[in-house]
Amino acid sequence: MPKIVDAEARRQEVVEAVFRIIASDGLERASLREVADEAGLAVGSVRHYFASSDELLVHSFAVVIDRIATRLEEAFAVVESLDQASADHDDAVLTLLGQFLPLDEELAVDACVWMAFRHAARIRPVLEEEAARSHRAVAAVVGRLVMRLMTDAGTGQERLVTEAERLLATLDGLCMHALLQPEWMTFEVCRDVLGAHLDSLVVSRPTVNVKAHRE
Numbered sequence: 071m072p073k074i075v076d077a078e079a080r081r082q083e084v085v086e087a088v089f090r091i092i093a094s095d096g097l098e099r100a101s102l103r104e105v106a107d108e109a110g111l112a113v114g115s116v117r118h119y120f121a122s123s124d125e126l127l128v129h130s131f132a133v134v135i136d137r138i139a140t141r142l143e144e145a146f147a148v149v150e151s152l153d154q155a156s157a158d159h160d161d162a163v164l165t166l167l168g169q170f171l172p173l174d175e176e177l178a179v180d181a182c183v184w185m186a187f188r189h190a191a192r193i194r195p196v197l198e199e200e201a202a203r204s205h206r207a208v209a210a211v212v213g214r215l216v217m218r219l220m221t222d223a224g225t226g227q228e229r230l231v232t233e234a235e236r237l238l239a240t241l242d243g244l245c246m247h248a249l250l251q252p253e254w255m256t257f258e259v260c261r262d263v264l265g266a267h268l269d270s271l272v273v274s275r276p277t278v279n280v281k282a283h284r285e
Contacts, residue, residue, distance in 0.1 A: 131187040139207040
């Protein structure tokens with residue numbers, strides 16, 4: 071009797087193999103043959119689910135975007151459920167922003183893969199559409215967060231856009247530093263940097279005392 075294969079589960083196994091290769095050796099090694107070897111499959115089996123390397127990479131990029139976007143939306147829902155004047159709210163904001171950073175093994179793999187695909191999209195047109203979707207998804211959450219935090223009635227649209235871009239740039243920089251220098255950019259350092267950034271952002275509330283929240 072032929073073995074029944076769950077097609078979606080097998081596709082996910084292949085994607086996870088792509089992620090492992092990118093995290094350890096970079097995007098350039100993620101060919102169909104290398105991915106098949108990593109997944110313990112024949113190349114023909116991988117081709118059954120993905121006709122080409124480009125199709126596999128685009129799908130893998132979409133998967134990591136969806137993972138990150140889902141975590142961000144779930145974390146933002148927690149932020150929205152809390153009183154802005156509470157310490158719990160401040161902790162929830164930091165937890166939300168921490169979803170961008172390689173603060174544990176799962177987040178580190180996703181951050182590494184996400185950054186690799188975003189950089190590759192600059193020279194690989196096939197990835198451009200997903201790269202644009204990635205930016206929209208992340209920018210939407212960051213924009214909503216900035217609007218929530220900057221409750222000063224005098225804050226204009228131009229300032230909100232500027233602050234959203236500044237926060238995005240801070241997150242990108244922290245993510246890159248934490249991936250390249252994990253021995254220095256620890257969880258505590260990342261949280262402190264984010265806390266300092268939020269102190270400069272939040273104009274109508276007391277400052278975010280990150281260290282007090284950890285103690």
